[in-house]
Every structure is written in structure tokens, then in C-alpha cells.
Amino acid sequence: MELLGLYYYWVFAILLMIGLYAVIVKLNLIKKLIGLSLFQAAVFLLYITMGKLEGGTAPIVTDANANGLFSNPLPQVLILTAIVVGISTMALGLGIVIRIKEEYGTIEEDEIQEIDK
Amino acid sequence: MxxxxxxxxxxxxxxxxxxxxxxxxxxxxxxxxxxxxxxxxxxxxxxxxxxxxxxxxxxxxxxxxxxxxxxxxxxxxxxKAPSSSRVGALIIVIIATLVLIYATLGNPQFADPNAPVHQHVAPWYLDKTAEAIDIPNVVTAVLGSFRGYDTLGEVFVVFTAGIGVLFLLGTQPGPFAQSNPFKLTDPKGLRHYLIPRVVGRMLIPFILLFGLYVQFHGEYGPGGGFQAGALIAAAIILFALLEGENSALKVIPRSVLIGLIAGGALLYGVVGLFGIFLGSNFLDYSVLSSNPVKGQQMGLLIIEAGVGITVTGVLLSIFHAFAARGKF
CATH class of the missing domain: 1.20.58 (Methane Monooxygenase Hydroxylase; Chain G, domain 1)
Structure with a gap:
């Protein structure tokens, strides 16, 4: 059980590195952006995991559960806004990729470097 | 379980x-x-x-x-099929994973009540929300009021990203528009497919209604401007996919979208400025009403509306910019 308690962190570590791997290895720019969003999702998972409290519920305090335990609301606030900012920045990235395709005719990194030579 | x-x-x-x-x-x-x-x-x-x-x-x-x-x-x-060797990257990634996993061995156990994250300011927010703002959803309270500055910043990041995409892509078709393999922006939409049309048209009003519920019920249950903005944008995007992009632009024209992008962010900022004019700090909503708690609730409702408007505007503008770029 001791090790199971760390499983969420391990999933975070592996997801983070899957994302990093995609960003390093993949030459296709859209694939790189997808990798970046995996990397981002791993960070989201880490924050939300840390906010979880044994026996807690979602931090919505009503009269019925006013004396209960609640998970930490702060990581949730951070990640809530980060998700929307994440999609906006990814859209900007995709916009740049589309412009690259129109100028170079390709979105494979090695071919772009070949043209730039 | x-x-x-x-x-x-x-x-x-x-x-x-x-x-x-x-x-x-x-x-x-x-x-x-x-x-x-x-x-x-x-x-x-x-x-x-x-x-x-x-x-x-x-x-x-x-x-x-x-x-x-x-x-x-x-x-x-x-x-394209990868040509170069990937062994080096794989080794680096595996080593980094092992290092990260080794680092987690010192972490507090999952959901441990004694973890440092639960000892610091979180109990304060859980205690004070009822007293200062009197709304059930602590996440909304922290997002809109206690940390209103940060959220204003986030809204402006979303705003900037929207402006950036509009600058990059504009509203004109690009040179690669002809090779569109998905017909995502087919002028006729998916009207000739029976099942998406029937099911989609039935769903859109309910998605919109749910979006509005999430927007205005965000103080009491899960929800708020960010979620509602995304939901409403999703409903309109679904409409655009079903009926063609031009029909969606008839519902909300581009000029209105640009107004929404700027208007939502401005609304948020103006509420903040009102705090100053009424003799308090920027983004302090307590002074908006004679009763500080009522003022806080009013401020939250308005800034959440601002967030929702900007997020809807930005996401829809981005979609239309992408769609117009690939148009026949």
C-alpha cells in the first residue's frame, strides 16, 4: 500500500517524459505540439493529485457538509485557469504551424531546416 | 473501490x-x-x-x-517516417523518468492529511469564504475574489492569444486551402449526413443551456466563466460543423466576436477600477454594495460574466480563423 500511494506521482513522471520524448524526437510540428500538451497534462495531474485529501470532497461548502473535510481548492484554481490558457497557447502554436506550412510547404522540422540552408 | x-x-x-x-x-x-x-x-x-x-x-x-x-x-x-536514430533521446527520457520516480519516494503519500500542501493557506480559504463572500464554491471564491488579480492576468493571456491568432491567420483563405481533406469547412456542413444532423441539432440547445447554467450557477456548484465560455463556444462550433461555417457566422458575426474578446476583458478591468473609484483597492468588490458580502457576490457575478464572454469570443474567433484559412 505504501508504494501504491505513490502511483499517481509515477504516472505524472512517466506522462511528463512521454510528452518530453515527443517534443524531442518527433519532427512533425503538430506532433510536437501534441507532445507539449501531454507534458502540460502531466503537470495538471500532479497539482490536482497533491490537492486531494483523504476522506475529503470537492471544495463546495454547503450547510449539509459544513463540518466535513474538503480537498485543497488552491491547486484546482491554478489548474482551472491553466487549462484555458493552455488551449489558447496551443491555438497560437497551431496558427504559427499553419503559417509555416504556407511558407515552406511542409511541417517536418528536418525539411524546413533543409530549405533554410 | x-x-x-x-x-x-x-x-x-x-x-x-x-x-x-x-x-x-x-x-x-x-x-x-x-x-x-x-x-x-x-x-x-x-x-x-x-x-x-x-x-x-x-x-x-x-x-x-x-x-x-x-x-x-x-x-x-x-x-513522415522518422529517419534519424532515437536511441539517444530514449535513454535520456528513461533516465529522467527514473530520477523523477526516485524523487517521488520522499513525497507524502497520496491524500495524506499531514502533507505540507494541506497545512498552509488552504484551511484559511476554506474557513473565510463563508464569512467574507458567503458562497458555497470555494474554488470560484478564490478564483474571482481572493486571487482576482491572477485571474485578470489569465484573462488577458487568453485575450492576447486570441489577438495573436487573428494577426497570424486573419480571415482570408490560405494558399493550401484546396487540399483540405476533411471538408471541415464545407459550405454545406454535414447537412447531408442524417445522424449527425439530427442528433447534433437536438444537442445544441441543451449544450447552450448547460453553458449558461454553468456560468450563472458557478458560485453554488462546479462552474464559472472559464467552463461556461468553453461550453458555449463548443455548442456554436458544433453548429458550425453541422450547418457550415457561414451559418455560424450569421449567428455571431466576426465583428461581434471581436467585441466579445475585448468586451469581456474590459468588463473585468472596469469592475476592478470601480473598486478604486468607490474608495477601496483595485478588484475589491466589497464596496460595490452597502453590504460588503453582497458586494462581493455582485462583483463575482460580473467578473465571471466577463471571463465567460472573453473565453467564448477568443475560442470562437480562433475556430473561425482556422476554418477560414482552409476554406475552398
Missing amino acids: TVIFGFFLLTLLLITAVAIVQSQNLFVSVMLSGMFSLLLAVNFFLLDAADVALTEAAVGAGISTVLLLSALAITAKHE
């Missing part, structure tokens, strides 16, 4: 992530990443983060998939 379900979902998450990276077909990758977002949303829900789960489901599984697909329509559907 919940724990076993959580482990199962996390393992599925990892498998999906590997499949996303492995697949050479970008269309498959994008579809899998939509699934990944949905799994992540369920995970968030199990971790008591209802607000975050709602956002991830609307943004990750809905809008991000559509944006990636419309980018694929203009660029390429397949990834």
Missing part, C-alpha cells in the same frame, strides 16, 4: 499517451488525444476537482480536438 478505479484510469491514461506518440497517422493521434482528455477529466473528478474536470472535458476533449483537426486539414494528415 474508487482507488481501484483510479488506478485503472491512470493506467489507461498512460497507454493512451504512448499510443498518441507512437501513431504515425496524425488523425489517429488527435482522436486519441481527445480520449486522453476525457480520461484525464474523469481522473480529476475522482480527485475531487469537479471544476477542473468540467473545464478539461469541455476544453480538452471538445475544443482542442476541433482546433487540431482544422489545423490538420490545412497541413498534413500523416507524419
Whole structure:
């Protein structure tokens, strides 16, 4: 059980590195952006995991559960806004990729470097 | 039981992530990443983060998939087969994973009540929300009022990203418009497919209604401007896919969208300035009404509306910019 308690962190570590791997290895720019969003999702998972409290519920305090335990609301606030900012920045990235395709005719990194030579 | 379900979902998450990276077909990758977002949303829900789960489901599984697909329509559907060796990267990534896993051995156990994160300011926010703002949802209270500055910053990041995409892509078709393989922006939409048309048209009003509910009920249940903005944008994007982009532009024209982008952010900022004019600090809503608690609630309602308006405007503008770029 001791090790199971760390499983969420391990999933975070592996997801983070899957994302990093995609960003390093993949030459296709859209694939790189997808990798970046995996990397981002791993960070989201880490924050939300840390906010979880044994026996807690979602931090919505009503009269019925006013004396209960609640998970930490702060990581949730951070990640809530980060998700929307994440999609906006990814859209900007995709916009740049589309412009690259129109100028170079390709979105494979090695071919772009070949043209730039 | 919940724990076993959580482990199962996390393992599925990892498998999906590997499949996303492995697949050479970008269309498959994008579809899998939509699934990944949905799994992540369920995970968030199990971790008591209802607000975050709602956002991830609307943004990750809905809008991000559509944006990636419309980018694929203009660029390429397949990834080129890799030529260079990948052993070096693989070794670095495996070593880094092992280092990270080694580092987690010192972390507090999952959901440990004695973890440092639960000892610091979180209990203060949980205690003071009822007294200062008197709304049930602490996440909304922290987001809109206690940390209103940060959220204003986030709204302006979203605003800037929207402006950036409009600058990059504009509203004109690009040179690669003809090679559009998905007909995402077919002027006739999906009108000739019976099932999407019937089911989609039935769903749109309910998605819009749910979006409005999430917007205005955000103080009492999971929800708020970010989620509502994403949901309403998703409903209009669904309409655009079904009926063609031009029909969606008749519903909300481009000029209105630009007004929404700027208007929402301005509304948020103006509420902040009102705080100064009424003799208090920037973004202090207590002075908006004679009763400080009522003032806080009023301020929250208005700034959440501002957030929702900007997010809807930005996401829809981005979609239309992508769609126009690939138009026939």
C-alpha cells in the first residue's frame, strides 16, 4: 500500500517524459505540439493529485457538509485557469504551424531546416 | 473501490499517451488525444476537482480536438517516417523518468492529511469564504475574489492569444486551402449526413443551456466563466460543423466576436477600477454594495460574466480563423 500511494506521482513522471520524448524526437510540428500538451497534462495531474485529501470532497461548502473535510481548492484554481490558457497557447502554436506550412510547404522540422540552408 | 478505479484510469491514461506518440497517422493521434482528455477529466473528478474536470472535458476533449483537426486539414494528415536514430533521446527520457520516480519516494503519500500542501493557506480559504463572500464554491471564491488579480492576468493571456491568432491567420483563405481533406469547412456542413444532423441539432440547445447554467450557477456548484465560455463556444462550433461555417457566422458575426474578446476583458478591468473609484483597492468588490458580502457576490457575478464572454469570443474567433484559412 505504501508504494501504491505513490502511483499517481509515477504516472505524472512517466506522462511528463512521454510528452518530453515527443517534443524531442518527433519532427512533425503538430506532433510536437501534441507532445507539449501531454507534458502540460502531466503537470495538471500532479497539482490536482497533491490537492486531494483523504476522506475529503470537492471544495463546495454547503450547510449539509459544513463540518466535513474538503480537498485543497488552491491547486484546482491554478489548474482551472491553466487549462484555458493552455488551449489558447496551443491555438497560437497551431496558427504559427499553419503559417509555416504556407511558407515552406511542409511541417517536418528536418525539411524546413533543409530549405533554410 | 474508487482507488481501484483510479488506478485503472491512470493506467489507461498512460497507454493512451504512448499510443498518441507512437501513431504515425496524425488523425489517429488527435482522436486519441481527445480520449486522453476525457480520461484525464474523469481522473480529476475522482480527485475531487469537479471544476477542473468540467473545464478539461469541455476544453480538452471538445475544443482542442476541433482546433487540431482544422489545423490538420490545412497541413498534413500523416507524419513522415522518422529517419534519424532515437536511441539517444530514449535513454535520456528513461533516465529522467527514473530520477523523477526516485524523487517521488520522499513525497507524502497520496491524500495524506499531514502533507505540507494541506497545512498552509488552504484551511484559511476554506474557513473565510463563508464569512467574507458567503458562497458555497470555494474554488470560484478564490478564483474571482481572493486571487482576482491572477485571474485578470489569465484573462488577458487568453485575450492576447486570441489577438495573436487573428494577426497570424486573419480571415482570408490560405494558399493550401484546396487540399483540405476533411471538408471541415464545407459550405454545406454535414447537412447531408442524417445522424449527425439530427442528433447534433437536438444537442445544441441543451449544450447552450448547460453553458449558461454553468456560468450563472458557478458560485453554488462546479462552474464559472472559464467552463461556461468553453461550453458555449463548443455548442456554436458544433453548429458550425453541422450547418457550415457561414451559418455560424450569421449567428455571431466576426465583428461581434471581436467585441466579445475585448468586451469581456474590459468588463473585468472596469469592475476592478470601480473598486478604486468607490474608495477601496483595485478588484475589491466589497464596496460595490452597502453590504460588503453582497458586494462581493455582485462583483463575482460580473467578473465571471466577463471571463465567460472573453473565453467564448477568443475560442470562437480562433475556430473561425482556422476554418477560414482552409476554406475552398
